[in-house]
Amino acid sequence: MITMEELQSAIKLRVEKYNNKDFPLDKRAINTCELLDSQNQILAQDIKSFFDVPRQNLSAMDGYAIAQGSVISTDSTIEIIGESQAGSAFTGELAAGQGVRIFTGAVVPDSCDTVIMQENTNFAEIKDTLDKSQPYAITLSQTAQIDSNIRKQGEEIESGEAVLNVGKRINPADISLLANLGISQVKVFEPLIVGVLATGDELVAVGDELTSLAQIYNSNTPTLKTLLTDLPITIRDYGIIPDDLDKTTSAVNQAMQDCDVLISTAGVSVGDYDFLTTVIEQLGQINHYKVAMKPGKPFVFGELTKNVDKPVLYFGLPGNPLSTVVGTLQFVIPALWQMSGASLSEQPMQLNVKATLTNDIRKSVGRKDFQRGVLTQGEAGRYQVECFSSQQSHRIKQLSRANCFIVLDKDSGNVAAGNTVTVQPFPWLHS
Template sequence: MISVEDLQHAINTTASTHAKAHQDTLALPLLSAIGHVLAQDIKAGFDIPRQNLSAMDGFALGAESDLASGSQFVVIGESCAGKPYHGAIGVGQAVRIFTGAVVPDGCDNVVMQENTDWDEIKNSIDKSTTYTITLAKGSYTGNNIRHQGEEVTTGECVLTVGKRLNPADISLLANLGVADVVVYRPLVVGILATGDELVAVGESLPSFANIYNSNTPTLKALLKDLPIIIKDYGIIPDDFSKTCHAIEQAVHECDVVVSSAGVSVGDYDFLTHAIDKLGKITHYKVAMKPGKPFVFGELYDNADSPKTVLYFGLPGNPLSCVVGCLQFIIPALWRLSGVRADDLPKRLTLSATLSHDIKKRAGRKEFMRGIYHQDEFGKFAVQAVGVQDSHRIKQLSLANCLIVANKDSEGYLAGDEITIEPFGWGFY
């Protein structure tokens, strides 16, 4: 069996190659573009700052003035944010100025008001006329000025193709007045569940032999923050021809197909046979627990314009479904979406101290549900949550991380350091 790491590499390499086939674009309003992948470079239409601005509340001092402590300046006006002072400034003159206001022409530094006698005189002067301030501390040329273009210059490329737009990018673009951006078209991901025993959430269970289809809602929840469109193909019965028909429809309409259940070796597991008929399986079974019967392959659509669709087959057990999605599907979808290599999201991993012994057999990498916490010294500790069978659902809800036990390990002792992968929904 292929190792987790080798399968991740194979899938990610394939996804990066297939990303070249997903180059369609669309324009989105700025706020709607969060999380999408930029398809065009964005260049600044003007400098940031657009003019010299004050970094402090204080006084803009005339150029070539004496800036030593004790120097006096006649204040002849005021510059506020949005209301600049337009008059001429001479040697020995100053303008009252506030943070973010335009520094008047003829001024080459700003002294913060705390470094003047402002607090002593502010209640005794008539601010509608000129008045005099005295420097309590010397200043220097360029002091407390945000210079025009020091952050962004006109024509500068501020964001490049393949950037995954985050809130900081939205802030930058808003500052540049960008109202719409061109992004790659969201991938269409088809999700289907298989099994005669499954019933859609919201319907009544016909008998004790039936269970609710929890995997499709789970996958939708796991994938909700990706720039994709999900098409739900519902529940497919354990029938070969119906399975083939559902997959053919999904391949025709989607860029990626994800299924749950039906990929093992039971008499009613038809998915692998359907994939063999409609495409090819490139990898089957991975050395991990849970989730060993994981399928990765390609499906082909020859109906209109030929295309290749990536296929991910997840086991039916809920934890196997979650682990397979986190380890293989989400990283692949980001690559397929066109995100450049240096901006790809990464799984957070931490080192934590085990609070108890863990037993396992060598041969498979194991992902165990765990609860971790951080002590007052910043150290992490972790403990497994209950029985680790892959069909158990409650423990997954209680957990806040996966404990990662190496393939070759035969167990760990209390006090050992072990890798954990915190769930993303535990952060904001």
């Protein structure tokens, strides 16, 4: 049985091959996306600036722009003959010993090489007596350095410089950058098509009526769709497939014609009515089956290859809700970001923190364990975590009450209160 880390590595290597050979990124379709719709999309082009940023020398603060050649030491006097505001630059000529009043973000006149902070002049003493429509004199109360308080043209971005590169996952800060450059549209990779299906005679779609005590609602599909919300993908829902070999084969065959990836929930164990593994082997291959983790041991990673132009990667999740969440977070989401063309630095990282355990944990050696808990921050910013006493994977209320997984290595046994443990906060708490 493969370890969780071995499976993560195997999936990553398979996706690298997929991106380089089966469905190369440079062969993928590209969409034009409006800037405000581009968050979490993957850039398919390098984006270059068409101008310098700043476009001209700008003042970093309110004060006075002083002409080149002026004496700018303590007690020097400067004649102020105008002003430069943001959006309204001073256009006159300046000689040594002269300057203009200037405001933060305003253009520094070409003939000026220094901006004096307003606080380093006697402006506060004379402001009530000034007629600003006429020239007036200020006195420096502190020596200034040439080039001080000026944001130089092009010091942040030079014209023609690449500001974002292919593989960037666009975030709000990127949108701010692009808006500052006047870019209203970007080229992004066309979303992958991801099929989802659930299996089981007992399942009923949410919103429909339960007509038998043997029936339960299909919670896995809504859970899975929600977990995948932020990904740049298009989801196709193939509904609930009954426990029937022919119907399962038909549904999988249709999905593999339509999709780049197929994700199923339930039907991957060894029961008499679990047909998915049989179908996957008929239409492709199972690369890995069963992983040494709890919950989620009967996880299937494979690919569908029969009568398709390129392999359709397959992820088979167990049927209980907790296993769906754990398997999706640990395996499916990282793989989908990688498949979508996000560069390594743009693929979300799993946040791990250390916390002090406040109660005892029971665990058997042999599998990596994800136990539900409540993480809090105590005195001096120290994290502490309480583990729920019961950890059965069918307990959906506990999953809702929890805000983290306590991650225990496969070789770990029971853990006593007071020990330090690794905790993974749920991503929706810090996204």
